[in-house]
Amino acid sequence: MTSNPTHVGVIGGGRMGAGVAQVFAGLGASVTLAESADRDAARARIDEGLARAHERDKLGGADPALIGDRIVVVDAVEALPGGLDLVVEAVPEDAACKLAVLSAAEKMVDDTTVLASNTSSLSIGELGAALNDPSRFIGMHFFNPVPASALVEIVRAPATAAGTVESVRDWVAALGKSAVVVNDAPGFATSRLGVCLGLEAIRMLAEGVASAADIDRAMELGYRHPMGPLRSTDLVGLDVRLAIADHLADTLGDRFAAPELLRDKVARGELGRKTGRGFYDWEDDRR
Template identity: 45%
Template sequence: MSFDRVLVVGAGQMGAGIAQVVAASGREVLLHDALPGAVGRGLETIERSLGKLHEKGGPDPETVLPRISAVDALTSADLMIEAIVEDPEAKKALFRSADEALPAEAVLASNTSSIPITELAAATSRPERVIGMHFFNPVPMLALVEVIRAEQTSDETAEAIVALARDLGKTPAEANDFPGFVSNRILMPFINEAAYALMEGVAEPEAIDTVARLGFAHPMGPLALADLIGLDTCVAIMDVLHDGLGNPKYAPCPLLRRYVAAGRLGRKSGRGFYEYG
C-alpha cells in the first residue's frame, strides 16, 4: 500500500499535529474540519510549530506548508486519519461518510484514544481496511504511535500502517482492541487517582505534580497533563473504560466531572487544575 495523499479530518490540536508530521514526510495532506474557521486556526498552529522546530534545525516551513491544502468536504485520498471529537457516534457517522467518499482501496484510520476500532470498522463496507492510529500530544515532538487492530483488520493493512508510522519518524507499538488500548488503560487511572488525591485534600496540585515529576521522573505531572489533554477528554476516556471493562475503579473522579461541568477543561478553556493566561 502507498499513502501519498492523506486526508486528515479534524484540525484541532491533534489533527493539526498529524497533518504537520505527514506533510513533513513529503506527502500531500488534505485538511478538513466541519467547524467553521477550524482549518484556518489549524494551519496557523502548524505554521507556528514549524517555525519553532526550524529554529532548532527542523524542516523549512516553506517546504512543508505548501503540501497542506484545506478542503471543504471529504475527498479522495489513499488514507484518512480521523482526529475529531472523542464521541463514538460522531466517529461512526464520519466513518460511514468516509466509506462512501474515499476509494474502495483507501485505508480509514482513527486517532481515537479509547473508542473500540472494531465498532468503527463495522460502520463501513471495508472493515479489513480500518485501523487505529493513535498519536500522542504534541504530535510533532512525541515519537509513539499506538497501532490498534480491529477484529476485522487485515494483516496487509496493519503492516502498511506500521511501516507508515516508521516513515513518519515515529515508533509504532501494536495493541489489540480493548477499551483504552495500552496507553489510556494505564494513564487514565493514574490521572484519576491524582484527581482523587486533590479532592480528598492529600496535597495541592503543585505538590502532586512535583511528586510525579521528581519522584517518578515524569516530564509532566498528572494534573498538568490532564489540563493539556483536556479534562472533558479525560472524562470521556474514563467513561469508555468504565463501560467497556465494567470495573468501578475506572469511574471518573467526581472532581473531574465537576470541573468539566463548570467549563474548566484545561488549557483550551484557560482553566483546569491550573489557570492559564
Template identity: 55%
Template sequence: MSIDRVGVAGGGTMGAGVAHRLLVNGIEVVLVERDDIEAANARERVIGGLERAHERGYLADEVEGVAGRLTVAGSLDAFAGLGFVIEAVPEQPELKRDLLGRIEPLLADNAVLATNTSSLSIDGIAASLQRPGRFCGMHFFNPVPASDLLEIVRGTASEPGAVEAARELGERLGLTTIEVDDAPGFATSRLGVALGLEAIRMVEDGVASAEDIDTAMRLGYKHPIGPLRLGDLVGLDVRLGIAEYLAAELGPRFEPPKLLRDMVAEGKLGKKSGEGFFSWE
C-alpha cells in the first residue's frame, strides 16, 4: 500500500487542515467536495492556509510547489483506485455512513478508509461498509497544521494492518500517535469535554470570569490553552453536539449547561462567528 497519494473527503476547516498537513509532508492529495463550487472553495481554503504558513515562516517551500500536489474535485469518482482515504465531513453519523458507503466501492480492495471523528462510534459508522476491517478512526486536532497528536481509534472489526497503516501515516505527518478502542468520546474528547463543560458551569455560576478560569488552567496546570478558549476554537456548536452525544451514551455528567445551549442558540459559536466566551474580531 502506498501512502504517497491520499484522498480527503470534505474540504471544510478540518478537511482543509488535513490536506495542508499531507501536502507539506510531500504527499499528493485528492480533495473531494460535494460539487465543483464547494471544491473550488476548498481549494482556496487550502491554498490560503499554505500562504499564511509561508508568510509566517512555518513553510519554507514555495506555495506553488506544495500546491502542485493538490487535486480538487466535485465528484467522488476522483477517489477511484486510491489506497487511503480520510473522511472529514461534519459530525453527523448518517452523513458519514452514507458518504463512506459510497466511497468504499471506488477504492482498491486493500485500501484503508478512515473517519476523522472526535467522538462518534467507529462501529456505528462502519455499519455501512462491506470491508469494516479496513476501517478505523483518525482523530486529528484543530488546527491540524499546528497540532502534535493523532488519536487512532480501533473499531471492533478494525484489522491490525489498517491501524498500522494509519499509525505510519500519522508518523509521516510528524504527529505523535496514540491508539484507543472504540468508546464514547475516545480518550481525548471524553476528558476534554468534561473539563470544558465544568468550566462553562463555573462561568454560569459566577465563580470567575472566562479569562480567569482559563488563566488558572494555563498557569496552574500548564495547559497550553484554557478550556473556554479551546471551546471557542473548536466551535461551541461542535462542543454542544459532542456533549449531547456523550450525555446520551455515558449519563448526566455530560449534560450540556444551559449557558452553552443559550450561546449556541444565539449564534455565539466561538471564533467562527466572531464571539463566544471571548471576542474574536
C-alpha cells in the first residue's frame, strides 16, 4: 500500500459521502462513488462542494472541474471496480444498512482493499464481525463538512490489523488532516463527548437557562469552542444526534437519554440546516 491511495470507493452520496469523495479526488485519486437512490443529487453535492471550495481558494489553485472528473458516480455497490485501495462506507447511521453494504462491498473488492465505516457511534467490532476478514476493517469517522474539517477519528477494533491502522493514518495525513486513534467503544471519543455537551445544552434551553445564541456564545468565547453545541447540533442534524443519543443511552445508560425538546423537534421535521430550521433559522443557508 502507498501513502496516497490511487483509487478509492465511497458508498453513499449524501453530504458526508460526497465530501469524502471530494477530498480523495482532490488528493489525486480516482474515486468511484456508489449511490443507489439519486445519482444526480450525489453529483450535484460534489459539484456544489467543489464550487464552494474554489470560491474560498481551498483547492490550492486546482481546477474544480478536473477534480470532479476524477469522480465516477455509479448506482450500486456491485458496480465498484477492482483495484481499490480503500472503500469508505458513508450510508445512514443504521447498523443493518451498513452491514448490508459492507458485506456487498467485501465481495466486490480485492483482498488487499481496506474497508472503512464513517459511522459516528456504531461498534466497529460488531460491524466487522459480519465480514470474512475483519482485520482490514476500520472506522474512519470524518466530520461535517468533510473538506473543511481538520480531523479524522480512526477507530480500531480488536480484530483490526496494525497494518490497516498505519495505512489509514498515512492516508489521513496525505489528506492534510489530523488523526486521533481510539479503541472501539460506544460513541468513540468525539461523539461521546460531543453528544454529552449537546444534550446538556438542549436541556438548558428547555429549562429556560438562556437562549440558544447565548448558550453557544458562552462556549465559544468562554471555552474557545469554534462553534457552540446547539449550532453544531443543527449542522450535524438533529435526527443524527438523536440516533446517536439513543444508541449511547442503550449502551452506556440514562446519562445519554435524549431530552423531549430534541425528540419533539425531530418529530416536527426540524432537523437543522438541512431542513431550514433546528435550534436556529437556516432558511437562507440551506444546502
